[in-house]
Structure formats: structure tokens, C-alpha cells
Amino acid sequence: MPLSRRHFLARSAALGCSAAASPLLSPVSFAAAPWDSRLVVIILRGGLDALDMLQPYGDVNYAGLRPTLAGGPDHGGLDLDGFYALHRGLAPLMPLWKQQHLGFVQAVSTPYRNRRSHFDGQDLLEAGTSGLRPGGDGWLNRMLQHMGGVENRTAFAIGQGEMKLLHGPAQVSDWSPDAALTLSPQAKLLAQQMMKDDPLFHRALAEALELSQQGSMMLGQPASAGMDTGMGTEDMTMPVPSRGKSHLKIAEFAAERLRGDTRVAAFSINGWDTHANQSKGLGTAFRRLSDTILALRDGVGDVIWGKTAILAMTEFGRTVRENGSRGTDHGTGGAMLLAGGAIRGGRVHGRWPGLAEVDLFDRRDLRPTADVRSQAAWILRGLIGVDRAQLEQVVFPGLDMGDDPGLLL
Amino acid sequence: MFSPALAEIRFGCGLSPDLRPKGSTEDILHRLAGPDHMAIAHPTADFDSFWPQSTALKALRRKRRLAEGTDSYDGLNAQYKAMRREARFDHIGWFGQIILRHSQTEDGFRERLALFWGDHFTAQGKSGLAKRMGAPYVDTAIRPYLSGRFADLLISAVTHPLMLHYLDQHKSIGPNSRVAQRSSGQKGLNENLAREVMELHTLGVGGPYTQRDVRQLAELFTGLGFKSKTGFQFKPNMAEPGSETVLGTEYGGDPAQLEAIHTVLADLAHHPATAHHIARKLVVHFVSDRPDPALVDHVAARFRATDGDLAQVYAALLEHPAAWRPELRNVKPPLDFIASACRALAVRPAHLNRMAPKRLAKGLLLPLVLMGQPWERSNGPDGWPEEDAAWITPQGLAARMRWAMLAPRQLIKLLPPPEIFVETSLGGYADGPVRFAARAAETQAEAIGLVLSSPAFQRR
Structure with missing residues (x-):
């Protein structure tokens, strides 16, 4: 259940006293965060093609499987290590690769097999369990439940989409920059008056106005603009999920929060379900992903970037053979992208399973050689200090983490 | 204290400048017992329209795939996309109809109950056209049963193909069924629906059942399924042979029959724990997140006394003074x-x-x-x-x-x-x-x- 901020809000509602007098309603101040490193989880919804992000041009079978989706340095890919080439859509991230702030894990997957539905695949990825049961909590929320000292804004789910990996009893804030509220000074005053005797509404309005203002500062408007100059309803559009550049607004908002007390941020980037004309679709999606990562780095600054790990993960990989419409279909083994100053970058982690017919999963998909959950678990272990027993029993129940894959510095 | 405006706000769809609030709880219940004017004036679709539509879409997709690289591809692709677009537009239009029902009705309690029970029996399509079939599901499987016996509502919703699909029941195979014996490995029992029926639909979480009951109910449910061209079908070849014991009562036997599943659902519907669970949910939904125990007990008692006659259950809710505290509490979703x-x-x-x-x-x-x-x-x-x-x-x-x-x-x-x-x-x-x-x-x-x-x- 999406409990998010419910407990916190219920607590302030329960006070029942004048909202204005409540210390909870004054400009928000928070206790020091329980740990110092920053974790960003990006869910790449739709099934990212691992073989096109990390083109294994060193594998003898690769070229034959991808006649029109050919990759490798001869086809515009950027050589990484003599075996893999990076999709050119991620070229803006090459400087990070050289600084060893960008890395990958190849051939990983959830325990999901043989069904290849986005719906179930994403649910399982976010639940972090070995089997599906709709409606449970998410692995990142279970991590927060286990860690002491988690406050209201320790973790943020950002954007309009559901982030099931953060659902559960631990407090999590939600905000979508698309929801930003810009009221005329008069409307704001009247709304505050109307809501002042209803603590639940009063509190939500105060926070919405504050978060909206920060969002607009990030978008280059002067700091005072949100407060009392001429912004009004005419500056708002219908509250519908935006297309286009919303990923940048999300990244900028996340970076701003991570500069403060927020330690965990999660959001999605969609557009990976490339059944047809994959090169065009992936180009757009990779541009979004690289813009997002660069905006996060620029937004948090060098010091925080040094203790940040970004994990971009997807529900499954795609078929190794391209299909008849210059695309690929739902598969199994996928890849994970890592970025940040805290990760051990400049290398492709994971064990390459090979592309020979016998090496494939179900004779069609990249065979997973590791569980995506154990990669995430080792990152939580190293970055946040969650202990192994908790990880294997609570955060990812029933998981055997195996040996440390060495994803962190 | 009953007030017409409060009745419209708390138990109906809110105030309208054109439509007068109802004068009494009797009037509200009387309208609910009458014809469903709004479903006729603002229709969605019969769920069964899904089967031929999805069959046609799948056939078109197959044809398009075979035509890849040929001249006919573009035409087929355009046809395919038009069909998908039409389904998308239908879906948006159905939402418009729901909004119109709420804004035009003089029987607002019915709309609220349709939302309440549609949520209680949440079922979602997980792929393709099925994703857009939520409104037809509610209109077909739930809305006609809003004020009858809870058992009938339960049976209708739980055995509906969209529910079977959502909670994977149609893939659940009795470990000793004929289908399991013929095929090798990997296939087996799926407990999803059995668990949710006990935990969410009837007894409630923390109710008087054990994992063993869930397992037995899951075995009893095997065989519930559908054919992609025609809809619901009970498939005895998938059913686990023998009888099952759920909450101490034995059900079924050989040959496997749908009746045994209806019987266990009716028994679960009449269970005292179900009465309390449903009563509490109704009070929380309509009155307050912190329900008055006296009100819950009153509604639950009526549920037990009438074997879950929902019209009587609603009457118990509406007649109790605790339902009419004047201050507005619940936030509208x-x-x-x-x-x-x-x-x-x-x-x-x-x-x-x-x-x-x-x-x-x-x-x-x-x-x-x-x-x-x-x-x-x-x-x-x-x-x-x-x-x-x-x-x-x-x-x-x-x-x-x-x-x-x-x-x-x-x-x-x-x-x-x-x-x-x-x-x-x-x-x-x-x-x-x-x-x-x-x-x-x-x-x-x-x-x-x-x-x-x-x-x-x-x-x-």
C-alpha cells in the first residue's frame, strides 16, 4: 500500500490544535539524516535491450543476430574495453566512464522467467521477492523500515508514475514537479485561510507551496518569483503528466533534495519497449537517461556526487535476435547501469554468458548469470551499511547474495 | 441526524444545483431497489464484447507479422493501429460515462456502491485490450448485484474472467490433475486468488483461516478458467481430483464440478468474520477512517441476521445515528x-x-x-x-x-x-x-x- 507520508500526516492531524501553532507546520526542519551516502534508483520501464546498450561486438555470434541493429565501433558504438561498445546515444556519458564514474553489470535479471509481461516483470523487480504477490511493499521501503532514523524526507519518490519499490510502511515523500502549484498571492492567501482549521489540508498546502517554489527556482526563475510577485493560475497548465522534458525537471528536483537531507530518490524513465525501429526509440530513451544522469551530477555537486550511487535497472532484457520490424521482443537477461562517484566504474561487471545457441536462455534470450537483486543488495550493503542477514531475509527475502561483485569503491 | 444535503454529500455523489436531494433514507433505498437508470442512459460496454474484439486484434497482429517486409504491411499496420486507437477512445469515453452518471443521477448511493464494490473486488487486465476492460467488468459482474445477496456478488466477481486473469487463477493447475500428468514440470497450483478471497473479499486479514485453508481453497478453485474466444469456462481437466477441506468443511469430490466452488464461496460469504469485515469496510468507506464500533456492530449484526442481504445491510448503515454525525470527515478520493x-x-x-x-x-x-x-x-x-x-x-x-x-x-x-x-x-x-x-x-x-x-x- 502506498503509505508514503500517511503516518506523518496522520500524526499532525491527530494534534487537532490550531494548525498555525503546531511546530510541525512551521517551515520544515529535519533531524540529521541517518547516513551520509546518496542512492538513486531509476527504473527503466519497458525492458531495456542489454545487447544494444552494451554491444558485445567481441562475441563471434553477435553480428549475425543483429543484422540491421548492428553495433560495435564499426557501426557507431563507442568502444569500452575491446569486447563491449557503448550505444552512441550514451556518448554524453563517456567522460564519466573515463573517470570511472560509470559502470555496468551485464546479464542480470530478476527471478522472473518465461512469462515476459511488463506488468509482472516490473512488479517483481520492485517487490524484490522471488515470487509475485500483488500489493505488497517494495524492497527499497523494506530497507528504510529496517534502518533507524528515517525521517519524512529521507526518501523521495519522484514523478507521476507509481514507484512500487518505495511502497510500504516506512515514511516516503512523493512529489512530481508536474504537480507544481503556482497561485496568485491573493489565491494563495485565501486558500491558506480556507484550510487553516484543517490540519491535514493546511500542512499539505504548506508543503506543496514550498516544494513548488523550489521546483520553479530550479527552472531558472528568480528565487523571489514563487513568493509574492506576479505568478498566478495563468502560469499553470492542466495537471496532467507531462511528456518531453519532464525527466530533467525530475532530475533537478532530485538533485536539490539530495543536496539536503534526502538520502534516497527513486523515479522512472520510460520508453524502452522497442519492438519496432529500435534505433530511433533507443536513441531518444538513451538521450533522456544520459541527460538525467548528467543533471543529477551537476545538480548535487562534486562532494555529494562522490558519495552517490545511481542504479538504473529494468524488468527484463530483450531477445538476442532482432525481429522483423527492426526491433527486439521481450526477453530475460538484461543489464544494469551504475553511475556516481561511489561506484567502481570504468568496467563492465558480471559474467558474460555468450550468444551461441546453447548458451541462450530458452534459445532466444540472453541467459542471466546473476540475480539483479544481489547486485542491489551489495550496493545497499556497501553504500548504506545494511547488514547481510537483513538483506537476505527482509529486504530481498530468500535471496542468496553470493560473493561481493565489487560494484562499489 | 439525517439531513437531505448530508445524505447527498456522504452517501451520494455530492450536491447539484439542478437535482433535489432525497428526503429520507427510505427514499434512498427505494431508488436503489428500482431500475438502474444511469447504466442505461450512460452505458459502457458488455464485458463479453471483449472476446471477439481481442480475438480479432490478435488475428490482425498475426497477419501483420506475417506481412513484415511485404507491400501489405503498411495497410495492415494502419488497420491494427486504428483498432487499438478505437479501444483507447472507448476507454476514455467510458470514463466520461462514469462522470455523467455521477453528475446526473438521482440515485447517488448506487454510484457510490458501484465504486465501493468495484474496489473491493479489484480486478485489472494485465495486457493488451484487457487493460481497458475495468468499466465493463464492473458494469457486468458487479453493478447488477449491488443490492442482492453478498454471496451472489462474491461468486459473480470472483469467478469473472478478468479476476481469474488478474490473480492468475486460470493458470493454476491441480498437481494431480489430468493436465499436470500430461505435461512436464513447471506448472502447478497458484494460490493468489484463494488467498485474496479469504484475506480481502470475505474473512479479512487476520481472519480465522490458516495457510492450510488457503492451500485447500486453491486446490478447490482449480479448473476456474476461460477460453480466449468465448469467455468463462470450467475446465475439469485442470482440477485437482478429490475433495478439499476449507475451514473444517469438506467440498467437492470426483468428478470436479463448478457447484462445489459456488458452495464454498457462499459459505465464506455467510461467515461471521465476513459480516464483520464487510461491515467495517462499509463504515470506514462511507463514514469515517476511525469507525464507531457500535455502528460496525450494528451493520455486522444485520449482515449475519440476513445472510448478507445487502439491501438490509445498507438499511442498517443508513438508519444508525452514528452514520449521520454532521461534521464532514472522509476525504473524497x-x-x-x-x-x-x-x-x-x-x-x-x-x-x-x-x-x-x-x-x-x-x-x-x-x-x-x-x-x-x-x-x-x-x-x-x-x-x-x-x-x-x-x-x-x-x-x-x-x-x-x-x-x-x-x-x-x-x-x-x-x-x-x-x-x-x-x-x-x-x-x-x-x-x-x-x-x-x-x-x-x-x-x-x-x-x-x-x-x-x-x-x-x-x-x-
């Missing part, structure tokens, strides 16, 4: 908020029905996403949360306020005078600050938006 705003604004059916699908989506359907309630996409089989604080988050409130300021202009030709609107939309619940806001806002749109944003409008 986003759909109810938008629908009641359309009712307060007296949105015209002709106007809504003429709106292009994309405008309708932008004006009514998509704003639900930012408000935290994407239509027919709750997080799991437990449906939407009831807690007020789940909805009035900074993001949720901001999205509601933005919608309230911007949408009314698109939904009606002329905005009403705010000082009148504050009275017609809030009845006696307008307080000083909201009346002041209606007068003092700089523009008419802001004034209307502020009235709709007021806690008095958003609570019920």
Missing part, C-alpha cells in the same frame, strides 16, 4: 472529487459526449494520475487506500487545486457566479473563509477553484 465537482458544476451530457477523446482525457482522466488515483490502476488487489492522508499529500492536493482552477472553464460554457456556487456546491457546509474566498478571489475561475479546493468540498 480523486475520482469522487472530480465527479462531484462535475455534478456541482452541472456539466451537460451533450457537452461531455461531444468532447474529443483527447480533450476528455486531458480534462478528466489524466489529472487523476497526478492526484494519485490513475483510473483502474490501483496498486494491488486491495484497491485504493481509505486513509485521508493517503490522498491529501502535497502532490495530491496541488493537483486537485490546479484541476479545480483550470478544468471548470473547459467543462461548462459559463462559470456560475461564485457567491451562488459556494452555496449550491457546499449547502450548509460553507464556512466564513470559503464564502470570503468566493467573494474575494481576483478572477471567477480562481473563485470557483477555491470553493472546489475547500476542505468542505473535499470531505464528505
